[in-house]
Amino acid sequence: MVLLCLVWKKTVSWLLTLRAIIHKLTQLLAFEIFIISMVGIHTAVLVAQTFAVVQVRGEWFFSAMDAVFLCVYVLEALLKLIALDLDYFRDPWNDIDFFIVIMMVLDFVLPLLTYPGHTTHGNAVSLFRVLRVFKGVRAVRILRLLLTLRMLENLQELTSTFALSGPSIGAILLLMFTCLFMFSVVLHDLFQKSDPNHFGELFDTIFTLFQLFTLDDWSLIYLDCVQVGASYIIYFLMAYILIEYFTLLNLVIAVLVDNFQLTLIKRKELQKQKTLLEQKESSIEDIVSGKPAQEGHMKPEDDEAFLDQFIKHMDGSEREKQLLFTYLQLMASVEHLQQQFRSQAATTDKIVDSFFETAEQDFPHH
Incomplete structure (x- = not known):
């Protein structure tokens, strides 16, 4: 064992x-x-x-x-x-x-x-x-x-946009096929004898209406019904085309365009946050290395704006976000005060040096 x-x-x-x-x-x-x-x-x-x-x-x-x-x-x-x-x-x-x-x-x-x-x-x-x-x-x-x-970032954004649009487009497509089925039942009952080639069977009617998604041969269907005295089919065709093609189908395109715009906006926000983060890291490195504050570094107002945007994109409860925001705000204030202190210390050193240089000139050593 x-x-x-x-x-x-x-x-x-x-x-x-x-x-x-x-x-x-x-x-x-x-x-x-x-x-x-x-x-x-x-x-x-x-x-x-x-x-x-x-x-x-x-x-x-x-x-x-x-x-x-x-x-x-x-x-x-x-x-x-x-x-x-x-x-x-x-x-x-x-x-x-x-x-x-x-x-x-x-x-x-x-x-x-x-x-x-x-x-x-x-x-x-x-x-x-x-x-x-x-x-x-x-x-x-x-x-x-x-x-x-990685070089095809636009393709990745395009695919992610389609994935985000899936639930909305699915609901629209469900509504489209529901309307298609309703129109199929009505047109089959009314025009199965007038135009048996297109409306003779329910599945033939569904296929005909699905074909009308592309506005293909709708005028020929109308002319065939007119020849047998069923010219009032034009009202049903117009209603179907207006609802399915000009409204619901364009609504799918509108959802895609809206999600594309949201993706572009998020991309710009991420680039802006990345730039602010790089400036923040550069400012912290300057403080650690003892360099004086340079022009172009973030001010306290910029720090608060950056922290606010940074906290919003984090996970956690509101209490945790508030505490983290307060902590980071205090750290940013300390950093700003350290920059001011170093600047004032450098100015004081220059004043003291100038005082001693003047004293040596006025009271030279013998």
Whole structure:
């Protein structure tokens, strides 16, 4: 038992050391660059497979590359699972990566298991078609590739704006499709005999109204109904177009534009706070090093404005924020008084030096 305990302790210690090494490995820039490079190459291979000539001539090559990409993605997922444990699934991007890995494994393994006599040919074909649909999901990783590039800050802000606009746009889209369904029911009941091609069935009516989102062929639909004496359809078409296209669809654009403006304003505020923080740090360094106060450093009013903006963006209760604001305000006042004291001390030293120089001139030593 003692021997087993010693072996177990050494094994646990070795496993923890190995996990720490794996965690450091997954955090390395070289590891990220390697994965990003593989994602870029994989995306290029997926694009190349869309050309029939290339796919036929390089089928063996694409099969081999799929196996290589599968090994890389599985290894990445295993390393991150070991390093992060269940925290791996807290990142939405890791969830997407894990889903893509599962689909790739199924796409690679199932064709090897579905040999003749093991399962019916029809079920195998249906299953393969479903997996081929999920094969296109692999290209989603290229979006992560673009978002990880620091030089594309505008693309990151654009993506974050879409994410912030999601709840508002979702509510608008729900309202749009509710109106679409209501108009579909009304137009189907009124014009299914006048224009059976567009309003004969409920799903045909829904498709027709969905087509009207782009204002496509609405005049032809009106002319077809006019020929059979149903010219009053124009009122329903005008109401539908005004509500769906000019109101709700433009409301989606308005939400996006408003969030873009908010993003730009936040970006300017962050840049301004960064500039103030740099000036603050420079002022503190001058005081510590004993340099006199220079022109352009922040005044007490600037300190209070900076602290006020800084406290607003912090988490915590109002009491904690007030205490922190008071403490930092006192520190800023002490800093300002120290600057004044050093300036006055320098002036006093100059006065004393001038006094002694004058005394030596008036009363020279013999």
